[in-house]
Amino acid sequence: MINKIILTFILLFSAVQMVRAQCSNTEYGIATSFAANITNTNNILGAPNNQSTVFGANSQLVVRLANPVLVGTQITIRLRRNTNNAGLLIYNSDQEASGYNNLAQYNSTNTALGSTINVTYTANRTIEYLLFLGNSNNGETFSVDAISYCAPDDPNILVDDVSISENSGSAIFNAVHDGSATAGSFSVNYLITAGSATAGVDYTTSSGVYTGTLNFNGTSGDTEQITVLITDDLDFEGPETYTISFTSVSDASVVITDTATGTINDNDIPANTPLTLFSEFNGYFDYALTGGSLRDTSNPTTSIVASSSNTLTTAVPATAQIKKAYLFWTHSGATPDLSITFENQTVAADYANQYVISSLSFYALFADVTTLINGIGVSNLNSTTFDFSDLNVDNSGSYASGNVTLGGWSLMIFYEEPTLPAVSINLYQGFIGYQNTSTPVSFALDGFYAISTVGAKATFLSWEGDPSSGGELLSLTTSLGTNELSGDGDNIGAVDNPFNGTIFDNTVVPNINNTTTFGLDLDTYDISTFIAPAESSVTANV
Structure with a gap:
């Protein structure tokens, strides 16, 4: 049930979806010259024979890579320290007889006894040969099980x-x-x-x-x-x-x-837009969020400030690539405000929606700000306080007397990072209001496939919620049943108030629970226990 206006509803649903190979074309190293104290010698260091090359004192092996490794390519070497005082030195070069640079040294200080480890290097020059030197006492040995790398993809x-x-x-x-x-x-x-x-x-x-x-x-x-x-x-x-x-x-x-x-x-403004799938991200993705309100009180809603600032709720890895960044803003007023200021830059709306109730108009606007966010730089995002201003908000007349003045914003950044688990992230967007409904309104959300449920989460963006109201509902129906989503602000226990002006995230530790974003709800819930493997649709109930 809903006993107040809920103006915008955006859901981001993330579920582990797929496994994708990091390297589409793996190649191996070939031994070209040997010296004393090498036993179980392989002609090929790689998957074909599953054996090991064992290095003792003063042993030496030159390995020619099947193709030269270019700058930026990752080389993986599988190592094992067999005895206590064994050591191994690794060098690299672009020619067989000379030009070797020290790559790494392994001994008892950086490898566990008897354990196989994969060590990965990123080439900072063209590499065609690797030189392995045994650096052990007599009777002590070190093994190299395999060398592999990603061959360059076809142009x-x-x-x-x-x-x-x-x-x-x-x-x-x-x-x-x-x-x-x-x-x-x-x-x-x-x-x-x-x-x-x-x-x-x-x-x-x-x-x-x-x-x-x-x-x-x-x-x-x-x-x-x-x-x-x-x-x-x-x-x-x-x-x-x-x-x-x-x-x-x-x-x-x-x-x-x-x-x-x-x-x-289309830039002609539609009204009462239903919730539909807007964007999809498949691969090694995650997202970061923030937002704010231009209201500085819950009720009355007439007190408006000129600007709002906030930081991201979760960190973006420094090695990530920003794929998309979307800025949403919403306000009360007779005409849409198609241009605002974000991070000291003028941002024009790419898309607008309208909702009208009792002759009062509300607008939700959207802009792709990927270029702007990339201009800030990935390494600076986590320390940036994002500034939003110059939004025209009507807080007079019936907006004031009805306590439905609205003005706020939200930023959503979708990024890719190869060490993340493979996922499917769906962004659903709509703009429609509900007030005093007697039965829940349900939204069917599909277009994904959950191979695993580890890390599954759902984010809801809605507007004009108030604390201390109650009588509301936000739940998720899957093959495992229907479960209420709670924990944000005063939405705890017997109090059913999910739309209460909070920024919430219980997928991180410590949980985020900001209760002062009046009129803005940006809530992320852990749904990993509510969804089953092979699930391909869920239903959100409000």
């Missing part, structure tokens, strides 16, 4: 999806040369194909032709751009799409199978 062209507002003017697609370099420059032809968007009506190009050619210099990382011009009309339309694909390439070694979808989001 390929990658292009990301682009989603923009109809009034953005143009969509720019970055086509990136990924994988290994080519022998020289090459060209790629592309095609823009209409989907639900119509060529010449919803989008066009500067030449009026929907084919083109990109010229690459052959270096991995080289980026070329495809620009699509977007038409801003006055028609109300849902999201419309078109496709970028590659049709031919001058160098047959380059893979061109990747495609991109362009999405045009």
Whole structure:
């Protein structure tokens, strides 16, 4: 049940989904020269024979890698210290006879006796040879079981999806040369194909032709751009799409199978938007959140401040890559505020929604701020206090007398980091209000598959909640039954008040439970015990 207005409802659902190999093309080292005191010698140090090369005092082995390892490539060496006083020195070089640099030293201070360990190095120069030297007393031995590394992927062209507002003017697609370099420059032809968007009506190009050619210099990382011009009309339309694909390439070694979808989001404002799947992230992902309110009291709601600041609720790893960052803001008023200030930059809305109740209008707006967040830098995100201001909030008339003045914001950052568990994260977005409902309103959420439930969590963003109210409900229905979500603020025990103006997260230790974000609820719940493996849908009840 709900006895107050709940204006925006956004759910982020995360469940462990898949296992993906870190390396698609593993190669091994081949022994090329030997010296005394090496026993059980393998010709190949790798998976094929599952044996070990044992190093004693003054032993020496040169290993030639099947392909040169380039800068940035990871090399994994499986080691085992067999006896107490054994030691091993490892060197690397780009030539067999000379030029060796010290890579690492292993002995009793950094390896456990009898335990096999995998040590990984990232190459800081081209490496073709590894030199192993036994550094042991007589009778003491060290084993090298295997050497493996990721061979360079085939050269390929990658292009990301682009989603923009109809009034953005143009969509720019970055086509990136990924994988290994080519022998020289090459060209790629592309095609823009209409989907639900119509060529010449919803989008066009500067030449009026929907084919083109990109010229690459052959270096991995080289980026070329495809620009699509977007038409801003006055028609109300849902999201419309078109496709970028590659049709031919001058160098047959380059893979061109990747495609991109362009999405045009209508800027004419829809009303009472139902909750739908908005964005998906599959892979080694997680997300970080923050938000705030321009109200500085719960009730009355008329006291408004000019700005709001907050930090992320959880840390973003320094090694992460920011894939998407979304800024949401909501306010009461007769007209939408399509432009605000965030981090001292003007941010224009990419999308807007309206909700009207008793002749009072409320607006929810959204902007993709990925470029802005990347500009701050991953290493600075955890120490940044994000500033939000210049939102027009109507706190007069019936907004004041009805205690429904609303003004707030939330930032959601989705990032990828290869050491994270593989997951599926779905972002559902809608903008609709409920007040004094006698039965729960249910939202079916699907589009995922939970191989495991470890780390499963759900985040809910809603607006205009008050503490000390009660009579509300937030629960999750799965194959295991229906479970209420609680713990945030005064939503504990017999008090049913999940929409109570809190920022909450019980998936971290210590739990986060900020009870002073008046009118904003940004709550993350641990649902790992509520969901079963192989689950592919849940139902949220409010």
